[in-house]
Amino acid sequence: MTLIADVSLRRILDSRGNGTVEAEVTTDNGGFGRAAAPSGASTGEYEAIELEPSEAIAKARELAVPRLVGEVFAGDQRGVDQALHGADSTDDFSKIGANSAVAISMAAAKAGADTQGIPLYQHLGGAFRGRNFPVPLGNVVGGGEHAADATHIQEFLAAPVGAPSVADAVFANAAVHQEVHDILTERGIAAGKGDEGAWAPSVDDAEAFDIVAEATERVEDEFGFEVRMGLDVAGAELYDNEDGVYSYGDRTRDTAEQIDYIADLVDEYDLVYVEDPLDENDYEAFADLTNQVGEETLICGDDLFVTNTDRLAEGIEQGAANSILIKPNQIGTLTDAFDAIELAVENGYAPVVSHRSGETEDATIAHLAVATDAPFIKTGAVGGERTAKLNELIRIEDNA
Ligand SMILES: O=C(O)[C@@H](CO)OP(=O)(O)O
Numbered sequence: 001m002t003l004i005a006d007v008s009l010r011r012i013l014d015s016r017g018n019g020t021v022e023a024e025v026t027t028d029n030g031g032f033g034r035a036a037a038p039s040g041a042s043t044g045e046y047e048a049i050e051l052e053p054s055e056a057i058a059k060a061r062e063l064a065v066p067r068l069v070g071e072v073f074a075g076d077q078r079g080v081d082q083a084l085h086g087a088d089s090t091d092d093f094s095k096i097g098a099n100s101a102v103a104i105s106m107a108a109a110k111a112g113a114d115t116q117g118i119p120l121y122q123h124l125g126g127a128f129r130g131r132n133f134p135v136p137l138g139n140v141v142g143g144g145e146h147a148a149d150a151t152h153i154q155e156f157l158a159a160p161v162g163a164p165s166v167a168d169a170v171f172a173n174a175a176v177h178q179e180v181h182d183i184l185t186e187r188g189i190a191a192g193k194g195d196e197g198a199w200a201p202s203v204d205d206a207e208a209f210d211i212v213a214e215a216t217e218r219v220e221d222e223f224g225f226e227v228r229m230g231l232d233v234a235g236a237e238l239y240d241n242e243d244g245v246y247s248y249g250d251r252t253r254d255t256a257e258q259i260d261y262i263a264d265l266v267d268e269y270d271l272v273y274v275e276d277p278l279d280e281n282d283y284e285a286f287a288d289l290t291n292q293v294g295e296e297t298l299i300c301g302d303d304l305f306v307t308n309t310d311r312l313a314e315g316i317e318q319g320a321a322n323s324i325l326i327k328p329n330q331i332g333t334l335t336d337a338f339d340a341i342e343l344a345v346e347n348g349y350a351p352v353v354s355h356r357s358g359e360t361e362d363a364t365i366a367h368l369a370v371a372t373d374a375p376f377i378k379t380g381a382v383g384g385e386r387t388a389k390l391n392e393l394i395r396i397e398d399n400a
């Protein structure tokens with residue numbers, strides 16, 4: 001066992017051009033790990049707190065680094081993450097910032113892997129981790145908080161569930177992304193890209209469904225395996241707390257109508273995955289919808305659960321959703337993310353590991369998904385900060 005010898009922190013750029021926290025951890029025997037915090041735009045109300053990067057760095061240097069250097073063994077991930085919690089002493093990382101916490105937690109895990117000379121997924125998952133690879137969910141059309149004047153639904157996702165390998169799946173999603181562009185061009189619709197690299201055309205949601213359905217069909221034909229469709233509705237962003245309705249521009253739906261609308265979409269488009277179809281405070285509506293369509297599709301809680309075991313336990317109790325999105329920066333440490341995955345799996349909830357809309361080249365989530373045998377990973381379809389994770393999955397598969 002070798003102790004953590006140094007933790008250094010700096011402010012670097014994320015994919016939106018904002019600052020974020022990068023951490024480097026070195027160990028007594030020369031082990032090294034580097035990781036950076038991502039950042040959300042459609043953040044959940046109950047997420048751990050991200051501080052302004054310089055402030056997060058200053059606080060972590062003052063409070064967390066002294067508890068780690070010379071104190072905790074590299075590779076003892078629970079020890080690292082306990083030290084971070086001890087340094088912060090709040091339940092939402094509002095003192096040192098979840099951005100500092102998650103960067104240090106992930107960098108320490110990489111340093112722990114490095115000291116043992118093994119890949120991160122093996123360090124996190126152990127020698128007897130599962131042999132499965134996650135199906136990548138690729139965002140091909142999007143709007144909501146990620147692009148102005150585009151769809152109301154935040155993300156239209158390609159899900160190549162029939163792909164024989166991760167590499168095939170990754171290329172299929174990129175092909176769907178390209179097909180969408182071809183179809184937009186055929187229809188004379190210009191489109192820029194949103195924060196995650198998805199096309200952000202100024203079309204209504206019905207037309208986006210039509211375009212993505214056609215694109216996935218074309219790619220299914222070309223690749224010869226099943227490519228389905230998924231969604232991140234980001235329902236909390238559509239929900240108007242005062243009026244109790246979901247707003248789609250001029251059209252509104254009350255909660256019962258929203259549940260019917262989503263259930264119809266699941267049928268009509270054979271959706272394999274629906275994230276946050278309802279407001280983040282409405283466990284009951286999540287439970288109603290899960291009752292209706294939970295056999296056919298994954299109803300995933302992102303803003304609903306925020307990778308938090310307490311909120312997940314409440315969901316399990318009520319039968320709300322059957323899947324949880326796992327974003328380490330929503331909760332602040334890898335240990336907390338692992339605990340959420342464990343609780344989910346024990347209760348038949350599918351864990352889906354996810355990027356954020358603001359990202360860096362950091363590829364930790366690719367290793368996390370493989371280590372935990374997660375059935376899906378949501379990490380975009382194209383764009384450097386997205387391909388960093390996708391290409392890492394291809395490398396892991398190639399070397400496994
Ligand atoms: O809502 C989401 O699932 C994420 C990632 O796609 O977006 P953000 O990081 O903006 O919360």
Ligand SMILES: [Mg+2]
Nearest residue numbers: 232275276302
């Ligand atoms: Mg989401």
